[in-house]
Amino acid sequence: MENVIQALKEKLAEEQISTNQTIKELHSKDETYHQTSLPDLVVFPKSTEDVSHIMKVAQRFKTPVTPFGVGSSLEGHVIPYQNGITVDFSLMNKVLEIKEGDLLVKVQPGVTREQLNKELKKYGLFFSVDPGANATLGGMAATNASGTTTVKYGVMRDQVRDMEVVLADGSVIHTGNLAAKSASGYHLNGLFVGSEGTLGYFTELTLQVYGIPEHIVAARATFTSLTNAIQAVTSILHAGIPIARVEFVDEASIMQLNKFSGTNYPVKPTLFLEFHGNEAGLQADVAFTKEIMEDHECDNFTSESDNAARNHLWEARHNLAYAYIHDYVGKKMMLTDVAVPISELANSVIYARGELDKLNIPGGLLGHVGDGNFHSLIMIDMNNEEELKKAKQFNEKVVRYALARGGTCTGEHGVGVGKKPYQREEHGAALDVMIQIKKALDPNNILNPTKIVDID
């Protein structure tokens, strides 16, 4: 590595390169159960030129490079399994430009979601993608993150107008333009978003933002059964009500949430909802939603348009993962992440709950059910090999169930190493197309190797 460090120092300052053990350990893991692995060194670029230089050095020495935002990833994306250089984007954290008139913002990849929204609020704007964690926007683009608002505003890929990307040879490209749509050439925005650092590193992102809605209503609805709750969602979607969020939380998770957040929500299958629009329209939407829910044995429906009450409700929902982590100190989190066609959702959730009950491991179900995407969250004792094995088998069962019904192994967390074993099963011969693209753009396989697919 001495050669690599020497070459990096040609353009980077001393303090931008670290081999400190604590720093390396911070970059050896993500937020979940995946095995850790140390980088040989961590670099902190400050500019596109720095990233380009790092890439050229990595290419010269055929050293693996792994990107790192805040490490909130869930499938091992940021763990450098072949060691080498970890590129930490925390010093590239500027909101470069807010183009209010175009509803666009240009940011560096290390800007976090909350940091951006704080800036945008001054202009009456907001960034729509909300995965829960305060992830970096570079990381969210790398994994095609989504979350609670996707049912209305779309996934991360839908928000990206343009990215500046440093390729494996250090050259710099732009993947799009600033117009709202384009039919010019291959869709590189779409290809690079979700490529998990395996095709190039993002150094600037131009993202679409929205005006803060005129009127917002949040609601909470409880049901007599899980099936009723999910079927109510299906009916809302069919009715074409333009719902902005619709989140399912099962009984086990409501208990956990009450314990952590001090709420006393009824311990029942629950939907958390949100509506955005004008006041008259929302009144009609909420009334229609309530009617549909009552057809599905909803026994309690509470709506809130007051700002503080709405925030309280969503804060409780957003703290759910931490509610589990907080209560099971020393255990590691595993999250399944399948998405299925809406018609398969109720049965998929019932199946997952049934399999989870057999495990005797603490956990619950929650999900962005408007997109057919749900998570089983389970807390694993990593010193208990039997438990880890059972948890992995459970994950596998849920994935196979979804794939057999036209679904996907990951709705929003990405592949990383955790979903790599299912790539062939999900994509079939299309995986070879992905491999051809990877080989064409990264012939020496230095860009986040071992992620998405293994390259010979």
Next chain:
Amino acid sequence: MENVIQALKEKLAEEQISTNQTIKELHSKDETYHQTSLPDLVVFPKSTEDVSHIMKVAQRFKTPVTPFGVGSSLEGHVIPYQNGITVDFSLMNKVLEIKEGDLLVKVQPGVTREQLNKELKKYGLFFSVDPGANATLGGMAATNASGTTTVKYGVMRDQVRDMEVVLADGSVIHTGNLAAKSASGYHLNGLFVGSEGTLGYFTELTLQVYGIPEHIVAARATFTSLTNAIQAVTSILHAGIPIARVEFVDEASIMQLNKFSGTNYPVKPTLFLEFHGNEAGLQADVAFTKEIMEDHECDNFTSESDNAARNHLWEARHNLAYAYIHDYVGKKMMLTDVAVPISELANSVIYARGELDKLNIPGGLLGHVGDGNFHSLIMIDMNNEEELKKAKQFNEKVVRYALARGGTCTGEHGVGVGKKPYQREEHGAALDVMIQIKKALDPNNILNPTKIVDID
């Protein structure tokens, strides 16, 4: 070609292969001014297996293959400039499955937009992308078509959940799955949509559809100037009003439209609008829109919720291209198609109108201004070399103006041969990434060669 025909006959019936001159001529052109070129033969596959066989034969003999829907393309995409085999998808025109519960439909590529909507109507559903022409869905996916409803429902790429694609070697892949979102692997749906037959041929498409809105209001607004009309649109977008269509038509085009459709709309810069939602919400949206328009010197605002009146209004708008074609018999149509960031739209339209006025060629401006996308439609006498040259220079000026302002050379018509000269200017080094992908997936360059980029 005799060898090729012999090989094709191994699996195709006699009547699926044509070398008839009339048939070849029908496949030698699109709807615009681009130079014609004849295929050597036209084949009519009936199944994925047929397409796969055609591709294997083409690969064996290194014969170019060009796809063909109904020929409504506007940038020469379907014209076989290297002759060879044209693959006409008109026999693959079945709606295979309507998955009502999932709001999905599976179709063959030769199904047209109107054919699909006729089927969907029985279920209270509709397909959102409306480019005006009754194009095939395969062709619309190949060019990433969009149109009047894009401002609310998105472009063709946004509707594609999965496609079955035959690759250059005859192998068959699926590009997606049936879930509403996915973070699994590279975004092949996005890559193949808009690839204009240069990466593979679509044999099945699974598309997202929507419930017909509860309530629809259409409106027409006239303005004292073009600038006021465009600035009104910008203000509507900023206000976050969820408008479903917003179309600009300039004075010259209103005159043409009145003449063709027998309407007597005031000859002024005009917006045609549409709103979808619940009745109470729409009343508020329309009232707010009217208020914004009046701030921008709108001198007449008429809204219609009656079905027949709405249809009449949109029919007039949709017939606009035909209104020109009908009136200039023997002339050919050229359409510019830039899209720019919203803040640049008013100036871009004024610039285009000014340049058009200098030409002394009949034409007008119209556009999907909610997306920053507008067209200058001009009618050219192809026997007048001077006129063709002037028209091409005009097109070039409008494109350069848009590119210099962060826009794109084509918002929705695609590249074909017409926008190929601007690909390097628009994409810079990113064009090399596109070329690398093309070479990886079509090493012998048999798939619609000469389109998007020239490959050595």
